[in-house]
Amino acid sequence: MPTSQTPTTIEQPEKKRRQVRPRSERRQQLIDATIRCIAAHGLSATTMQLVTREAGLSLGIANLHFRSKENLLTETLRHVTREYNEGLLGILANDSPPSLAATLEQLLDFQLSRGVTQRQKMAVWFAYYGEAGARPVYQTICSASDRLAARKTEALFEAIISDGQYRDRDARQLATGYLALIDGLWLSLLVAPRDLNKARAKAVARAYLQQAFPKHIA
Template identity: 50%
Template sequence: MTKTTATPARKRRAMPKQDRRIQLIKATISCIANKGLSNITMADITTEAGLSLGIVNLHFQSKNNLLVETLRFVVDEYNEGQAKILKKRSSKTTQEILEDHLAFDFSAKVCQKDKLAVWFGFWGEAKTRPTYQKICTESDNATELSITALFEEVIHEGKYSLADAAIITKGYTAIVEGLWLDLLIAPGAFNRKNANQVARTYLAVMFPKHISL
């Protein structure tokens, strides 16, 4: 009996630090999705992760630190995915990159319900939490700059003389975020395919030589 109960403890200690942190972050994501950002407790997180409060404190020191790192995790995951697509300029056409970016924004990984709940949960708290606001703002700005640069290439290539990349980017990001919200609050009535088609229609109007319906 002693041997059986000791084995899980050894396994917990043997898990690499980064893996343990990710385990706790994923448990936090699940708790935010189920209870809302303002309602979750450390007890919720430890129960979800199957770990003790001491383990959480060891890796994050406080609930606030854990929440901040959870936000960073979701933000970094999106930004890294976007950057990976945009780095393929030398091997893909501008049209292919535009298609890939559209597909990425409505992929299963990005539009996972739990992660969308995290995005909107933290956005909702950003006005009163400077740290959340800083992370969200920096991410939004980086995303807009990247998309604007891509759209500028599309405009130049397609000779869309009256198009303004910055304005089209504002419209695109507003549409995408609105569609993400629809996917979060009405998943039964709206799906990723529907959302992709709405965003595609907008881009097809802006860049008819590059996106078709």
């Protein structure tokens, strides 16, 4: 049941009309394709051919909108990082927070829910972490993001400690531990999805928070 759209031409295989689109849109398109490629093939197997084909565009376009491959990869990391930070700040830098307990719950939900999308992001995240030891640019971007998350989490924990009048609790240490735990759980979800699912990961993280702040989480 062929649905010929142009009966005049004899089966020209996918003529693919050329489109002109604004720079920002093309950049986003290429970054999205890069994320999918890294998740599917790994960072070291991500080539310009693969990325541009995945984006449905021509080979030369990535060098037109980003100067080089290195730049495209850096911008991709920056994008994923910024996205995560914005989500985090939406919860932790809220000017009118509902309550400390609710904020804690939101944080947990944010870090350990989200469907398949987040799974792709995790793959990207750790691909760059793996190279961070060797590439100062990656290290700078990653550690700047980590530091922000650490500061904000620490501030939240300090407020909770003060509010609950908890004794013998160090906000900085608890924040370091909590964020490390979340990273570790993400890693397990990525590498051994058979042994750990999101529900159990969330239960583990919640248990940590319950030990720390029993009055603020159910």
